[in-house]
Amino acid sequence: MTEAEKKKELVSIFFEKGILLNPDVIDTIPNNLDFEMIIEVLSSLRQEDLAVINNELMKAIENKNADFNWDDLARSRVDYEKNRDDKVYNSFVSYIKNSAQVSPPPPKEIANTSQESQSLENSEKLPAAVEEAQKPGISVVSSYQQDSKKRDIQDFVAFFNHRYKALEKLLRNRHEMRGLLSTSRVKMKKDKENVSVIGMVFEKHLTKNGNIMLTVEDPSGTIKVLVNKNKPELYEKASSIVEDEVIGIVGVGAGNIIFSTNIVWPEIPLNRPVKKASDEVYAVFVSDFHVGSDHFLEEEFNKFIDWISAKTGNEEQRRIASKVKYLFIVGDLVDGCGIYPGQEDELVIRDIYKQYEVSAEYLRRIPSNIQIVICPGNHDAMRIAEPQPELYKDFASAVWELPNVTMVSNPAVVNIHSSPGFPGFDVLLYHGYSFDYYVENVEHLRNNGGYKRADLIMKFLLRRRHLAPTHKSTLYIPDAESDPLVISTIPDFFVTGHIHYSIAASYHNVTTICCSCWQEKTPFQEKVGHEPQPARVPIVNLNTRKVKILKFGK
Structure with a gap:
């Protein structure tokens, strides 16, 4: 032809x-x-x-x-x-x-056994482009930098294999997992004996007798796991298991089934020390500005800007404001455009560029000595699939131009306030899009406060060492080289937003903070029964690790 x-x-x-x-x-x-x-x-x-x-x-x-x-x-x-x-x-x-003009990167070599044996906490390499952008007191530990590209079925296979291997390494170190076997080895046994396996949950259902039956999978195959309802403590643990998470199973096994006596999660170690700075310095955490919405709380937000600028408040409040060194914004800087049907009727700023420009005008009023770290959320102008990259420069150029701003992905880990002899604090930022799924689908979370107990949701994820363990809990990028949603670095602070309700707690010496919002209750929230708690600001004294929540609204 x-x-x-x-x-x-x-x-x-x-x-x-x-x-x-x-x-x-x-x-x-x-x-x-x-x-x-x-x-x-x-x-x-x-x-x-x-x-x-x-x-x-x-x-x-x-x-x-x-x-x-x-x-x-x-x-x-x-x-x-x-x-x-x-x-x-x-x-x-x-x-x-x-x-x-950019050719696809060459395929990376598979790490050898000695490289794989390195601890997860030290396995992530920081791209040179990120290293060059460091600000005083700020060090980006991990921020997703991969370019978008076409994905296929094998990427999903590699993605889940990387997740399994990463979490398996953590579980192997648990003392409960002695005598670890593959599922295929257990199925070869003819006599009942004590066994332990590590598997990804393929399926979970109730039997006709009310027991919990799991199907777990490892690289060698699948096996059934029965959790008897007559073991209340174990049954309660098993009731919160979700599909696709990686767990350890201890029990009595032979043939095609294991009768479970214990369930083990990757977990956060219990004996981690609580790090404290030698000087009195404060970190402030906010999220969900929703600039551009007709429900944006401009008056309350201006009060916050005036306080952090040490222009308002009593003498003690102004003193604290003068010692603020770090401000974290955990997603949804703007309300966005086209996020949900009919949103245009609830916008006072319909131009996405203008929304970011107005956001930058607010942030420009914050003292330049305060370092601002920003990660995106589901309302920001970008893909919703996680990990979300840094805010796009073309849409958010006005924010990028601010000299004291560090942009990171969602999720990301940022180290702050390190000094000679002090390692600083690792802050895990995650906007929290997966929270909706777990409040709806995990009975323990739904019946113990739901959206008002973000600390329980965060504890749930920390125990699993994953930000969205279930396939259906969030949209995600199936990265063939790693699972970026694995919590590989144990943080000192785990900070989220998204659900518009502020709460702070601690789990195994990890301070968990869910940020408030700057948007009053919307018609959608009223319809689904959400009760936002706007204009609350968690602040942390890095010298004592105590958390206070300041109120700037009613």
Whole structure:
């Protein structure tokens, strides 16, 4: 087939999909174009995704590295041509050009046995780009930096294998797991004897007698685990088990079943020391500003800005404000656009760029000696799948320009206030999107306060050493090299947001803090029964580790 015939065939294929090619595209189609790849991309598109292909869109189809929402691209093109808005479309064009210039990274070699035996706490390497961006008193321990790319089924397989291996290493160190066997070895035994296995929960259900039956899986196969209702303490533990978490099972086994006598989680070690700074310095934690919403609490937020600037409050409150050195913002800086149906009717700022610009104006009023760390949330202008990268520079450029701001991913680990002879504090930031799933699906959490007891949700996740252990609990990126949602670094502080209710507690010397919000109750929250507690600000004295919650609202 000649090149002219190939181009003619390509035009026909586009036309059958209900897509027209601009003449300028036909004239510039190169002779060495990968027709099979383009046809593969077209087959995955819905007919309504694109109507007319111009040069920029053709480059996007050719570009295997680019990863974006075609529907958003097509809408932005319409806005551009009708002179309504050119920012979004120009951002797409810039992204397409930049992606085309970046070749995919070479595959990484699999770590050898000696590398795998290193502790998880020391296994993460900080990208050079992150190291260069360090601010005084701030060190980014881990922040997701991988570029977007196409994923396939094998990525999911590798993702869950990495999770299993990471958590298996932690469980192997537990003294309860002596005599550890693979599930296949247990199934080979003919006589009953004490056994222990480590497995990922494949299935959980109640038997007709009211016992809990688990199916757990390891690299060698699967096996059934029975938890008898006549063992109340063990049964209560098993009732909170969720699918896809990695657990240790101790019991009596032979053949295809283990009768459980104990359940072991990866856990946070009990004997960790409580680190304290030598000087009186404060860290402040906030989240869920929702700038742009017509329910944004501007008056209360201005009171907070005035306090942290030491302009208001009594003498003691101003003294504390003058000693604040760190401010953490744990997601949802803005209310976003198109987050849920009808949201446009609840926005006073409908331009996402303007929402971030207004946010930057507020943050600019905070004293420049206070270091601000920001991670994204589900309302920010980016993908919702976790780990979420740093806030996009094109949308949030006004915030990026602030000299005292450090951007990190969601989740991320940041070390603060280290000094010679003192390791500093590791702060695990996670916006908390998975919380909704566990409040709804784990009876123990639902019946003991639900959204008002974020400390119990955080304890639940710390015990499992994972931020979203169940496949259905959050949207996620199946990274083939690691599971970034594994809690590999044991934090001193575990800080979240999302549920708009502030609470602080401690679990095994990890201070758990859920931040409040700066948005009053919305119609959606009222409909589903949420009771937000806005305008509360947890502050921590790093010298004593005591937490206070300041109230800036009613």
